[in-house]
Amino acid sequence: SQQGEEDPQALSIQEGENATMNCSYKTSINNLQWYRQNSGRGLVHLILIRSNEREKHSGRLRVTLDTSKKSSSLLITASRAADTASYFCATDLPSGANSKLTFGKGITLSVRP
């Protein structure tokens, strides 16, 4: 079973608009990470937020984490056509020697020029 569940499954917006993607998870985590994948390629790390952090920024990216609701959101501001990709959240579980990185099913973002 997958730990993270992203929402929505697909998102289509106009260039210049903001894109908001959500992720919910089931168990306690060390951190939550967001990744991007262009079609047929490997994943690229975007941002990591630790369990004791509530908000983090990186360029046009803003990530929030609510551990009480077990949820996170990724906001991409002023979107560009080049932001078109799949986005995944991943949770790093605090299971000690068996800590592992688990991914959700992903969100397909289309940014129309």
Added chain:
Amino acid sequence: DGGITQSPKYLFRKEGQNVTLSCEQNLNHDAMYWYRQDPGQGLRLIYYSQIVNDFQKGDIAEGYSVSREKKESFPLTVTSAQKNPTAFYLCASSMMAGMNTEAFFGQGTRLTVV
């Protein structure tokens, strides 16, 4: 030039054959992972390793085997016991599992059973 390299990029296998996918990293990372990606399924964890000579099963380990004889290398064998092996396979590494570090991914191997 540091990174994580998967080979081959495309692989074709006849039914009943075992095949081995290569994953090599020169990032001096302790943890390495293998994921399988199917359309609409996201990434599912097959095996992971936090240290040389040790590895753990992920969520879908049946029909797969791995070894971790060297820190740099984590090959994945898809055995004939894997009923539906056609998929996109991704290898990743990180500095140390559970230590708030990002994972780096290879470019993937697309395996097709013919």
